[in-house]
Amino acid sequence: MCGIVGYIGTREAYPIIIEGLKRLEYRGYDSAGIALYDGKDLKVSKTKGKVVDLEERSEKEITKHGNVGIGHTRWATHGVPNDVNSHPHISNSGELVIIHNGIIENYESLKKELISRGYTFKSDTDTEVLINLIEDVKRQENVKLGKAVQIALNQVIGAYAIAVFDKNKPEEVVIARLGSPLAIGVGKDDFFIASDASPFLEYTKDAIYLEDEEMAIIRLHKGIKIRKIKDDSLVDPYVQKLQINLEQIEKGGFDHFMLKEIHEQPKAITDTYRGRLLRQEAIIKMAGVEDNMKKFLNADRIIIVACGTSWHAGLVAEYIFEDLARVPVEVEYASEFRYRNPIITEKDVLIAISQSGETADTLAAIKLAKSKGAFVFGVCNVVGSSIARETHAGAYTHAGPEIGVASTKAFTTQITVLTLIALRLARAKGTISSTDFRHHLLELEMIPKKVEEALKSDAHIRKISEIYKEAPNMLYLGRGYNFPVALEGALKLKEISYIHAEGYPAAEMKHGPIALIDENMPIIVIATKKGHYEKVVSNIQEIKSRKGKIIGIVTEGDVQVKELADHVIEVPETLESLSPLLTTIPLQLLSYHIAVMLGKNVDQPRNLAKSVTVE
Ligand code: G6P
Numbered sequence: 001m002c003g004i005v006g007y008i009g010t011r012e013a014y015p016i017i018i019e020g021l022k023r024l025e026y027r028g029y030d031s032a033g034i035a036l037y038d039g040k041d042l043k044v045s046k047t048k049g050k051v052v053d054l055e056e057r058s059e060k061e062i063t064k065h066g067n068v069g070i071g072h073t074r075w076a077t078h079g080v081p082n083d084v085n086s087h088p089h090i091s092n093s094g095e096l097v098i099i100h101n102g103i104i105e106n107y108e109s110l111k112k113e114l115i116s117r118g119y120t121f122k123s124d125t126d127t128e129v130l131i132n133l134i135e136d137v138k139r140q141e142n143v144k145l146g147k148a149v150q151i152a153l154n155q156v157i158g159a160y161a162i163a164v165f166d167k168n169k170p171e172e173v174v175i176a177r178l179g180s181p182l183a184i185g186v187g188k189d190d191f192f193i194a195s196d197a198s199p200f201l202e203y204t205k206d207a208i209y210l211e212d213e214e215m216a217i218i219r220l221h222k223g224i225k226i227r228k229i230k231d232d233s234l235v236d237p238y239v240q241k242l243q244i245n246l247e248q249i250e251k252g253g254f255d256h257f258m259l260k261e262i263h264e265q266p267k268a269i270t271d272t273y274r275g276r277l278l279r280q281e282a283i284i285k286m287a288g289v290e291d292n293m294k295k296f297l298n299a300d301r302i303i304i305v306a307c308g309t310s311w312h313a314g315l316v317a318e319y320i321f322e323d324l325a326r327v328p329v330e331v332e333y334a335s336e337f338r339y340r341n342p343i344i345t346e347k348d349v350l351i352a353i354s355q356s357g358e359t360a361d362t363l364a365a366i367k368l369a370k371s372k373g374a375f376v377f378g379v380c381n382v383v384g385s386s387i388a389r390e391t392h393a394g395a396y397t398h399a400g401p402e403i404g405v406a407s408t409k410a411f412t413t414q415i416t417v418l419t420l421i422a423l424r425l426a427r428a429k430g431t432i433s434s435t436d437f438r439h440h441l442l443e444l445e446m447i448p449k450k451v452e453e454a455l456k457s458d459a460h461i462r463k464i465s466e467i468y469k470e471a472p473n474m475l476y477l478g479r480g481y482n483f484p485v486a487l488e489g490a491l492k493l494k495e496i497s498y499i500h501a502e503g504y505p506a507a508e509m510k511h512g513p514i515a516l517i518d519e520n521m522p523i524i525v526i527a528t529k530k531g532h533y534e535k536v537v538s539n540i541q542e543i544k545s546r547k548g549k550i551i552g553i554v555t556e557g558d559v560q561v562k563e564l565a566d567h568v569i570e571v572p573e574t575l576e577s578l579s580p581l582l583t584t585i586p587l588q589l590l591s592y593h594i595a596v597m598l599g600k601n602v603d604q605p606r607n608l609a610k611s612v613t614v615e
Contacts, residue, residue: 002087002101002613003027003073004182005199006163008173008220009190013069014058016192020199021051021073023249026403026603026610027101027195028075031086034058035097036066037170042097046072046086050604068170068220070163070193072099075609078107079124089128091135092119095167096145098134100127101180101195102160103614110155130156134164146217146225149174153215153229159360159613161210163193176215176229180613181358181386184208184216184224186239191218196382197242198249198401205242209384211235240384249401256602258404258496262588263455266448268399268409269581272416279441282434284424288377288393295375296425299349301328303374305337305365306353307612309407309491313414314353315484316580320418323577324432324440325425334361335615338368346373353418354378355402355410356611357385364615366390379417381410395421404603405610406495408588411488412451412581419444419578443575447582450572454585457569461586464551464567465593468522474499475513475548476587477506478526479536485526485580489587496595496605506532506539519547524590525565526583529555530576540564551590553583 003024007013017034032054033046043066045058051073058064072087079085087099104110107126110133115121119132130152138148145166153160159179165172175182175193185192185200185207192200197207208224210216214235216226226235254260276286289296302321304314311333318329332342334352338361344350350369354362357380366376366387378387378394381402388394397413423440426432432440468474474493478486487503494501504513506525517523523543527536537560543550544564552558552565555573562568571582595602 002075002195004070004099004101004161004163004193004195006070006173006175006193007190008068008171008218009187010067011190013066014064016199016203017069017071018051018055020194021054021071023198024195025051025073026405028073028609029604030076030081031074031083032072033086033088034069034071035088036062036064036069037165037167038063038066042090042094042167044088044090044097046083046088048082048086068165068173070097070099070165070173077103077614078126085123085125087127089123089125089131091131093135096131096135096164097167098127098131098162098164100130100160100162101613102178103158104130104156104160105158106156126158130162131164145169145172146174146215149176150215150227150229150232153178161195171220173218174215175210175218177210178212178229179360179363182210184210184218189221191224193218197244201242201244201246201249206239207242208237208239212386243383244401249403255596256404256592258406258408258592258602261402261404261409262585262592264400265409265412265585266451268413269416269451270448271398271400272413273420273444276420277441277444279445282438282441284420284427286395286420286424288395289421289424292375292377292393293428296349297428298347299327300345300347301330303344303348303350303369304329304331304353305334305350305362307334307359307361309411309488310353310355310414312484312488312491313411313418314351315487316415316481317351317418317422319481320422320577321425324422325429326431327425332365334359334365338365344369344372344374348374350374350376352376352378352387352391353414354385354387355381355407355414357382357387358611358613359387360613360615363387363390379414381413403610405605405608406492406591406602412584415581416444416447440575440577443578447574447578450574450582451585454571454582457586458589461569461589462593464569465590465597468549469594469597471499471520471522473516473521474501475516475521475523476501476503477509477523477539478503478583479506479532481576481580482526482528482531482583485583485587486524488584489524489591492588492591493594495608496591496602497598497600498606499594506536509539510542514542514546517543517546517548519549522549522551524551524553524587526553527561528553528571528579528583529558529573531579537561537564553586
């Protein structure tokens with residue numbers, strides 16, 4: 001949560017920081033701010049609202065000139081989103097300035113202590129406490145900024161990514177991380193600081209990712225010194241060449257990132273299985289699985305932990321692993337898992353699924369499982385993310401950057417990776433015949449083409465959206481493999497249109513939700529040919545007799561549901577286990593169109609953030 005951008009060099013810092021913040025708005029967007037050193041003094045502008053509001057405000061408030069600066073886009077934790085609580089925060093002397101992503105858990109006791117020493121506070125934030133703590137240490141110990149930051153951070157409990165500078169020594173920026181990501185872009189005569197590499201991609205492809213508990217002192221013309229915060233030992237900076245390019249993080253002619261990402265799914269799924277699914281040879285090649293085959297084969301069970309959409313991908317995986325590889329699977333919300341003293345043994349394999357690779361609860365669940373000796377495997381999208389590094393092994397989804405807050409291509413590529421793993425294990429365990437295995441490979445290979453087909457229903461879905469856009473509630477039903485898709489469809493609608501929606505197993509409808517059904521309730525029922533079709537048709541009959549409005553997601557050429565439903569949306573036929581990859585497409589489009597028609601901010605829905613780095 002929260003996006004951090006900084007610059008120190010010879011260019012104008014303002015446009016770099018503003019454009020960078022816009023790219024990081026997926027991390028939070030309830031307020032934004034910037035601090036610049038203009039050659040003489042510190043200039044700060046901040047406001048509740050988005051980066052465009054900051055641009056408007058800074059136009060009036062500051063000279064947008066200077067070669068050193070830091071900027072922030074916020075997702076509020078401590079203190080409501082307002083101008084005062086926005087970052088940057090300045091120390092009492094007016095000399096030090098900070099931006100912060102994370103939470104300082106012991107801020108109240110630190111604040112009391114500082115107040116007793118005469119410090120005053122304008123905001124309700126933990127960040128203002130931290131910058132004054134740094135100032136206090138700097139004074140008391142008579143040390144330089146870097147040292148003061150280090151000493152202060154050793155007194156802090158919590159999580160952070162910070163950037164700090166002193167207006168009296170603006171040729172130096174100090175940054176540090178624990179639990180929240182931070183990257184340094186290394187330019188020719190300058191350095192960029194950001195929560196991810198997107199703000200500096202057009203300037204440099206050389207990046208250093210700070211590890212947890214590391215800090216860096218970045219000095220103009222002098223370079224970078226990285227140290228461990230705890231023991232002060234020096235760390236050799238590892239500069240990596242970034243593989244992503246600018247086009248991947250731009251809208252490319254689409255109105256929204258979400259729509260672009262929905263349409264990218266055929267390519268994203270192909271990229272996910274490329275080099276792994278070798279149909280001719282009838283093999284699946286995944287180094288992370290191959291190298292740890294023993295762990296997988298000896299596992300008593302697989303525990304899957306994730307949050308949000310990734311958790312739904314985990315639920316789909318439960319069906320696939322149990323069905324194909326005959327291994328017991330438990331799917332857990334990462335947050336619940338870690339707080340209930342779970343029983344974990346060395347014979348467990350834990351699979352952590354995360355698009356961002358930064359979700360705090362998932363990360364904490366991984367650490368817990370590791371401490372109990374389990375083998376931990378990561379399925380992440382963001383290369384080099386904290387979860388990717390914290391796990392023993394893993395497989396990337398290769399979906400490319402996902403910027404829309406509502407996850408789409410991450411979901412389908414996660415399912416693709418998990419299907420490949422399940423198939424590989426099934427082959428190794430002999431729980432799938434060679435004919436069936438080949439059939440699965442063939443069908444999986446055809447999914448991108450079929451997703452393209454499913455996307456062709458866009459105009460039809462738009463018309464359906466027009467009819468139901470004012471509905472206050474919607475129900476999503478599915479069975480078996482398509483039950484998690486119903487949950488995901490409901491989540492998508494909630495997230496971006498703010499319409500209340502619930503996903504239910506179709507058969508469970510009778511045990512409660514049926515009471516909600518009347519002529520005003522739209523119900524989306526996933527009723528594909530191979531997923532308990534007859535049973536779902538009976539459920540549709542039950543809805544029909546209560547006058548609910550039925551939108552059926554059906555297999556191409558369906559007759560029965562067409563007769564009963566008010567509308568149907570067709571998807572191509574595939575194996576039951578692969579059907580979520582297709583049935584989810586119309587649900588994504590339905591949510592998208594409804595949200596657009598309601599005038600909602602599709603890419604940045606209220607209160608949400610793409611990367612949740614607080615617990
Ligand atoms: C946030 C996002 C969701 C996402 C969830 C898990 O809530 O808004 O879209 O599914 O986090 O994120 P992860 O990056 O771990 O998949």
